[in-house]
Amino acid sequence: MRRAAPSIRWAFLLAIVTPGVAEAHLGGGDAGLMDGLMHPVFGPDHLIAMVSVGVLSMQLGGANIWRLPVAFVSAMMVGAALGLAQVLLPHPELGISVSVLVLGLGILLANERLSPWPIIGLVALFGACHGYAHGVEIPKSVSPGLYSLGFVIGTAALHIVGMVIGEVATLQIWLRRGLRVAGGLVAVSGVLFVAQALPGL
Amino acid sequence: MRRTRLGKFILTFVLVVGAVVSTAVDWNRTHLFNPAWHPHARFHDALFLALLDGTTLIMLWLLWRPSREPAVAVAATALYLLAVWTPFLYIEALIPGTSLLASADVPVLRFGGMSLPPNLAVAIVAVLLSLAGWLLARDAGHDA
Numbered sequence: 175m176r177r178a179a180p181s182i183r184w185a186f187l188l189a190i191v192t193p194g195v196a197e198a199h200l201g202g203g204d205a206g207l208m209d210g211l212m213h214p215v216f217g218p219d220h221l222i223a224m225v226s227v228g229v230l231s232m233q234l235g236g237a238n239i240w241r242l243p244v245a246f247v248s249a250m251m252v253g254a255a256l257g258l259a260q261v262l263l264p265h266p267e268l269g270i271s272v273s274v275l276v277l278g279l280g281i282l283l284a285n286e287r288l289s290p291w292p293i294i295g296l297v298a299l300f301g302a303c304h305g306y307a308h309g310v311e312i313p314k315s316v317s318p319g320l321y322s323l324g325f326v327i328g329t330a331a332l333h334i335v336g337m338v339i340g341e342v343a344t345l346q347i348w349l350r351r352g353l354r355v356a357g358g359l360v361a362v363s364g365v366l367f368v369a370q371a372l373p374g375l
Numbered sequence: 376m377r378r379t380r381l382g383k384f385i386l387t388f389v390l391v392v393g394a395v396v397s398t399a400v401d402w403n404r405t406h407l408f409n410p411a412w413h414p415h416a417r418f419h420d421a422l423f424l425a426l427l428d429g430t431t432l433i434m435l436w437l438l439w440r441p442s443r444e445p446a447v448a449v450a451a452t453a454l455y456l457l458a459v460w461t462p463f464l465y466i467e468a469l470i471p472g473t474s475l476l477a478s479a480d481v482p483v484l485r486f487g488g489m490s491l492p493p494n495l496a497v498a499i500v501a502v503l504l505s506l507a508g509w510l511l512a513r514d515a516g517h518d519a
Contacts, residue, residue: 207396323399331504
């Protein structure tokens with residue numbers, strides 16, 4: 175029986191221990207897409223903030239229904255690119271915590287007479303913070319493109335869930351009041367997130 | 376009007392994301408170009424992707440074309456999406472030898488001892504969003 179040449183044996187060993195070469199462990203069958211999809215869902219701060227953007231967009235009404243989610247997702251992609259490039263941004267975790275607090279206050283106080291542009295600016299800033307966190311946390315073993323596609327889709331799905339909640343809340347006055355209370359609770363959770371983030375500064 | 380548009384937007388989102396994610400997840404060496412797969416199995420995967428992407432384009436046209444009966448297009452789109460995504464819930468139980476997981480190393484979500492394959496989680500979300508989209512847009516043409 176012939177034995178494989180040493181170079182072939184070394185190549186085989188290298189392929190097994192180097193996932194990127196073997197393509198056997200690239201985050202499973204999707205090479206990171208599912209990881210990216212689930213990342214916003216399993217971080218409570220991301221989850222609450224992204225659903226809140228959808229709720230707030232429905233409360234502001236009109237074209238803001240689309241402007242807020244588009245601003246958040248677009249800025250998130252820019253933030254993710256900065257994170258992926260390892261550009262240092264000051265206190266992104268604090269930005270994420272503050273986003274929960276401010277978006278909660280937004281749901282509590284929002285009405286259709288408010289000027290939307292400062293809110294859209296803030297939402298974009300928060301989107302950049304969330305995107306930066308996604309970008310720096312992209313695992314080395316997965317495709318950055320598929321991972322990014324995953325968290326963009328996951329974020330958009332959470333915005334839609336918030337939009338459905340915001341629309342359903344218009345059906346009854348008690349649901350509308352309940353939504354305001356929920357906004358207050360989101361703001362309180364934001365205070366807790368900020369308190370957690372502050373000692374790390 | 377706002378409710379109808381939101382519903383149609385949700386149905387559009389599920390259509391487009393379903394086609395894009397399915398193609399992205401299958402167009403690699405773990406599925407379509409997997410040398411361990413029988414050529415006919417790879418043919419069927421390619422056939423599935425071509426059918427999914429083609430019918431998605433047709434449903435997008437159906438949903439957004441000017442029509443006197445927009446509610447029919449909304450119902451047809453929701454039923455199409457249920458037909459695409461509900462098989463994830465039962466195929467593994469119905470047909471022995473099939474698996475939701477492409478390989479043993481696919482990370483599985485775990486909730487209190489229960490495991491949930493990621494594609495099943497996506498299918499459940501797609502079904503729920505499809506139902507939400509239909510509920511919001513089912514009165515299309517009556518609320519203008």
